[in-house]
Amino acid sequence: MKYRILFLLIAALFIMSCHKGPVLYIFNWSDYIDPELISEFEKQHGCKVKYSTYDSNENMLTKIKSSRQSFDIVFPSGDHVSILIEAGLAEKLDMNKLSNYAHMDPLLLEKARDFDTNNAYSIPYFWGVTGLMYNRKYIAPEMVEQNSWTVIGDKFFDGRRKITMLDDAREVVGAALITAGYSVNDTSPEALEAAKKILDVWDVNITQFDSESYKNEVADGTTWLAQAYNGDALQQMSENQDLGFFLPKEGSNLWMDNMVILKSSQNKDLAYEFINFMMKPEVAKRNADYVQYPTPNASAYQQLDASEKDNKIIYPDEEYLEKCHMIRFLGNDVVKINDLFEYIKMN
Ligand code: SPD
Numbered sequence: 316m317k318y319r320i321l322f323l324l325i326a327a328l329f330i331m332s333c334h335k336g337p338v339l340y341i342f343n344w345s346d347y348i349d350p351e352l353i354s355e356f357e358k359q360h361g362c363k364v365k366y367s368t369y370d371s372n373e374n375m376l377t378k379i380k381s382s383r384q385s386f387d388i389v390f391p392s393g394d395h396v397s398i399l400i401e402a403g404l405a406e407k408l409d410m411n412k413l414s415n416y417a418h419m420d421p422l423l424l425e426k427a428r429d430f431d432t433n434n435a436y437s438i439p440y441f442w443g444v445t446g447l448m449y450n451r452k453y454i455a456p457e458m459v460e461q462n463s464w465t466v467i468g469d470k471f472f473d474g475r476r477k478i479t480m481l482d483d484a485r486e487v488v489g490a491a492l493i494t495a496g497y498s499v500n501d502t503s504p505e506a507l508e509a510a511k512k513i514l515d516v517w518d519v520n521i522t523q524f525d526s527e528s529y530k531n532e533v534a535d536g537t538t539w540l541a542q543a544y545n546g547d548a549l550q551q552m553s554e555n556q557d558l559g560f561f562l563p564k565e566g567s568n569l570w571m572d573n574m575v576i577l578k579s580s581q582n583k584d585l586a587y588e589f590i591n592f593m594m595k596p597e598v599a600k601r602n603a604d605y606v607q608y609p610t611p612n613a614s615a616y617q618q619l620d621a622s623e624k625d626n627k628i629i630y631p632d633e634e635y636l637e638k639c640h641m642i643r644f645l646g647n648d649v650v651k652i653n654d655l656f657e658y659i660k661m662n
Contacts (some may be wrong), residue, residue: 317417326500336362336363337362338362338582339362339364339365339582339589340363341365341589342367342368342388342389343367343388343476344368346606347368347390347441347606347608348602349601349602351389351445352593355468356588358586359592363460370482370526370527373399373483375391375395376391376395379442379577383517386580386586387589388575388589389575390572390575391572392572392573393427393429393430393570393571393642394485394643396437397431397523399577401576403434404575408435408438408439412584414593415594417615419612419613420616423611426541427611439606439611440518440593441610442569442570442571442609442611443569443608444540444545444568444631445481445545445570446543446545446562446567447464447466447540447542448529448542448547448548448552449533449541449562450536450538450558453477455471459559463565464493464494465494468517468520472539473544477538478523478541478588479538481543483524483526484656485568485642487514487656487659488510488514488652489543489568490568492506493563493566493568493640495509495512496509497509497510499642500503502651504636511655514659518659524660530543531546532615533558534551534554534555535550543560545607545628548628550625561615564638565638566639567638583612594612596618598615600612600613600619603616603623607623609629609630
C-alpha cells in the first residue's frame with residue numbers, strides 16, 4: 316500500500332513537472348501541418364507547443380505586431396519574409412544549429428534567395444500554386460474544360476453569386492494580371508488598368524473574398540467554384556469525390572512559405588530544435604503526405620510515393636511552371652495592388 320501511494324505521488328509529480336516544461340509558440344497557416352508531428356515533438360523535447368493559425372500573411376503580420384504574446388516561429392510567404400526582414404522582426408539564423416539543412420533542395424534555396432538574399436533568415440517549408448476548385452454537382456464539364464481563369468466571369472454564374480476568391484490581394488489581383496497577360500508583379504498603370512477591367516467583370520459573380528471557409532463551402536454546395544491553394548484543394552478532394560481542381564492554362568501565382576524565428580522569440584533554442592525536426596527527411600515526408608503541398612526538402616521528396624510525385628496538381632510540370640510567377644516583394648508598390656483589391660472588395 317505504502318509503495319502504491321509512493322508510486323502515485325511520483326507519477327503525479329512527473330506529470331506536473333511535464334506541464335512546467337518550456338513552451339513553444341508557433342503561428343502557422345491553417346491546415347498546414349500533420350498534428351501528430353507536434354505531439355511527437357512535444358514528447359521528444361518535454362515541452363508544450365502552443366499552436367495558433369492564420370489565413371493570410373496580412374493577418375499574421377498584424378497579429379505579431381499587435382500581440383503581447385510573442386510567437387517563436389511564423390510561416391510567412393516569400394514576399395512577407397522580406398517584409399519581416401526589413402521591419403527587423405526576423406532572427407538571423409545560426410545554421411550550425413540546423414544540422415538537417417543539408418536535406419533542403421538547392422534549386423529551391425536558390426529561388427528563396429529572391430526574397431531572403433543569403434538564405435539567412437528563412438527555411439522553405441512548402442511551396443505551391445493557386446488554381447480553381449469546383450464542385451461537379453453544380454459546374455458543367457464544359458466550364459471546367461475551358462481551363463481558364465476567365466470562367467470566373469462566365470455568364471453561367473450571373474446573379475447566382477456562387478464563386479469565392481481568396482482574401483489575398485496578391486492572389487486575386489495576380490490572377491487578373493496573369494489573365495491579362497502580365498506578370499503578377501507588374502504594377503505599371505497599363506497592367507493594373509487591364510487587371511481592373513477583368514476584376515470588374517469577375518466581381519459580379521463573386522460572393523466573398525475568403526481564404527478559410529471556402530474549403531467546406533465548395534464541399535457543401537454553398538460555393539460552386541473557388542480560387543484555392545493546391546494543397547488545400549487536394550485535402551478537400553480526398554474526402555469528397557464531387558470536388559475537382561484545375562490549374563488555369565494562362566498560368567498561376569507561385570509561392571513559397573517559410574519557417575522564420577522571430578527576433579522577439581523567448582525560446583530560440585527550442586525554436587531551432589523545432590525547425591530542425593521539421594527538416595528531418597522522414598518528418599518532412601510525413602508532413603508532405605498529410606498536407607499535400609510540394610516539399611522543398613529534397614531527401615523527403617525522394618521518399619514520396621510515385622503517386623504523389625506524379626500528381627500534377629501537387630507538382631505541376633516544368634511547362635506549366637514556366638507560365639507561373641513567383642509572388643515577389645514589391646516594396647511600396649504593393650500599395651497599388653492593395654488599393655485595387657480594396658476597390659474591388661468595396662464595390
Ligand atoms: N492552408 C495552407 C495555405 C498555404 C498558403 N500559402 C500562401 C500563399 C500566399 N499567396
